[in-house]
Amino acid sequence: EVYLVESGGGLVQPDKSLRLSCEASGFTFDDHAMHWVRQVPGKGLEWVAGISWNSCCTGYADSVRGRFTVSRDNAKYLLYLQMNSLRVEDTALYFCARAQYRDFWSGYPVDAFDIWGQGTMVTVSS
């Protein structure tokens, strides 16, 4: 069965860093681009970042560009989100999501997200 399992969330102070991980199983990881999407509890969905199958290409929401970095390790079936200079407004449930196909180029059309993890909660507070 296909799974995505996020980890690494928690309580962190403003301006600190945190790294999220997403472990994939049940499918060939490098056949797919991957994304991070976040959701403030009780609110809507916000795309955060995406990465192509071979890490050549990444893209970010304006709200996180320059502070967050998405990466992946295809050998380990892992997706990462390095979050630096965290702000109170970054508090959210962070989902990783699998795109239907492998390619992702910032500024170009994006495939649908066909598998989602259950999310990991990040709380930024002093």
Add this chain to the structure above:
Amino acid sequence: DIVVSQSPLSLPVTPGEPASISCRSSQSLLHTNDYNYVHWYLQKPGQSPQLLIYLGSNRASGVPDRFSGSGSGTDFTLTISRVEAEDVGVYYCMQALHTPITFGQGTRLDIK
């Protein structure tokens, strides 16, 4: 950024009745390859989102045929032909033509 607006934001439906959700974008989502880059998701209570419809009108694997997507350009509709109790949740449309990807505000469907 492309702005995506959904309506209604709340949708109470009697089981067995149809339901429709509208999604409108600030720019056309029709690519030169003739695909509309709008995808629909359902987030059931306490769960992560699940893909329902991709590229405007294609049902994802395992999605019941009572769900259908239509529209082109800037106006799209998700239709449920006969609502069932398990369809309760928040429905989101997502534009995927240009990054940053943006979502509609969500439409909460509940049972009357």
